[in-house]
Amino acid sequence: MSVMLHRILRPALKQAQLLSAVKNKQPLWRHETMVRASSACDATIRSLEDCLEVNYGGAPMRFNYVWLRDHCRSDASYNSSTNQRNLDTASIDLSIRPDNTTVQDGHLVLTWPGGHVSKYSLSWLAENSYQENKQSTIQPRILWNSDTYKKANIPSAKWESFMSCDDEVKNFLRNYLLYGIAFVDDVPATVEATEAVTQRVSLIRETTYGRMWCFTSDFSRGDSAYSQLGLDRHTDTSYFQEPCGIQVFHCLKHEGTGGRTLLVDGFYAAEKVRQQSPENFELLAKVPIRHEYIEKSENHRNHMTGIGPILNVYPWNDEMYLIRYNNYDRSVINIVPHDLVRRWYVAHRELTNELRRPENELWVKLTPGKVIFIDNWRVMHGRDSFTGLRQLCGCYLTRDDVLSSARVFGLQA
Numbered sequence: 001m002s003v004m005l006h007r008i009l010r011p012a013l014k015q016a017q018l019l020s021a022v023k024n025k026q027p028l029w030r031h032e033t034m035v036r037a038s039s040a041c042d043a044t045i046r047s048l049e050d051c052l053e054v055n056y057g058g059a060p061m062r063f064n065y066v067w068l069r070d071h072c073r074s075d076a077s078y079n080s081s082t083n084q085r086n087l088d089t090a091s092i093d094l095s096i097r098p099d100n101t102t103v104q105d106g107h108l109v110l111t112w113p114g115g116h117v118s119k120y121s122l123s124w125l126a127e128n129s130y131q132e133n134k135q136s137t138i139q140p141r142i143l144w145n146s147d148t149y150k151k152a153n154i155p156s157a158k159w160e161s162f163m164s165c166d167d168e169v170k171n172f173l174r175n176y177l178l179y180g181i182a183f184v185d186d187v188p189a190t191v192e193a194t195e196a197v198t199q200r201v202s203l204i205r206e207t208t209y210g211r212m213w214c215f216t217s218d219f220s221r222g223d224s225a226y227s228q229l230g231l232d233r234h235t236d237t238s239y240f241q242e243p244c245g246i247q248v249f250h251c252l253k254h255e256g257t258g259g260r261t262l263l264v265d266g267f268y269a270a271e272k273v274r275q276q277s278p279e280n281f282e283l284l285a286k287v288p289i290r291h292e293y294i295e296k297s298e299n300h301r302n303h304m305t306g307i308g309p310i311l312n313v314y315p316w317n318d319e320m321y322l323i324r325y326n327n328y329d330r331s332v333i334n335i336v337p338h339d340l341v342r343r344w345y346v347a348h349r350e351l352t353n354e355l356r357r358p359e360n361e362l363w364v365k366l367t368p369g370k371v372i373f374i375d376n377w378r379v380m381h382g383r384d385s386f387t388g389l390r391q392l393c394g395c396y397l398t399r400d401d402v403l404s405s406a407r408v409f410g411l412q413a
């Protein structure tokens, strides 16, 4: 029974399920939904040609013999204090089969030729079976447009508790993972405080723009961000082979008009394209596009390029994980045959139309004290043109470290 519960909760929660789970404060994540098998002897085993079939509550699970030997958790094979493998996988006979197979005390026990014994808890096997994982999402998300984001009424974290209380950081990260944006309020309007806030969740990713950057419309760099011009929705550092994962902004000062920040959930728009025109979605996910940053000024010389499709999708479950969309920084298309080029422009237009629907635009005015974290692999940002002195500080964060912090809190990322 407990195993069944585990099986029902764990696979990819769909949008509606996610929303109602959030509302009812039910567990959303892998670690929170894990339910251990209580009964020891409800498994049956069948030895097949190259795998073992384990029947343990849900759908039959199949484990390849080499996989089983490779995943042995005995001290000789695995160091459970460092969580690293000791075993040399290349030493396993690829036609290995166990001499003996039994189930004892909720564990599968295998004796291999030569006498080595491997034990696996049945619940661990259930968690790690292909049958359990094939449909699961790596990153559950709630896709939004302006209306649904506002209706969700997500609270901002507050500086005082954010700096002192881990639960506040956990809640903040939960929202960040689900929506791709999250706010911390009441932050002192300084670069130092902004840096301190980011260091509660991650390491700062230093780039050519610096570690913490503070910029204004002074044209100090060869980029339109350093002007008073409006900027259409885009993701940053599209010209990196690995675009920065997270962007942090804090407006320290604005004496003038305009300059609101535009936010658009790129995955929401791209999923619309996937539903309406799968062939266009596929073009955007396959055709390689180069982005480029060429800067040649007195103080800075840069030539960065990043090549990849606009939409990046995990091949095993079709889940989107990265959108690279920046029409300013998109470079020459010269590695795509002309007939594909035409079709790509049609697909790009459809995505752009979705991204530009007014109902998808969330506008916020960043004011001193309000720090925003933006998932730069998912949510686009832009701004209104503005007048007067406007000073923005912030930084990029290393994605791996943000996700690591989230996992340490038991969140699924």
Ligand SMILES: C[N+](C)(C)CCCC[C@H](N)C(=O)O
Residues within 6 Å of the ligand: 209, 213, 215, 223, 224, 225, 234, 235, 236, 237, 238, 326, 328, 329
């Ligand atoms: C954020 N900061 C002002 C430091 C840099 C802006 C980089 C702008 C560039 N066009 C891009 O989209 O990547």
Ligand SMILES: O=C(O)CCC(=O)C(=O)O
Residues within 6 Å of the ligand: 225, 231, 236, 260, 261, 381, 382, 383, 392
């Ligand atoms: O000025 C802004 O609000 C944002 C500019 C921008 O797109 C950037 O700095 O990445």
Ligand SMILES: [Fe+2]
Residues within 6 Å of the ligand: 225, 234, 235, 236, 381
């Ligand atoms: Fe930007």
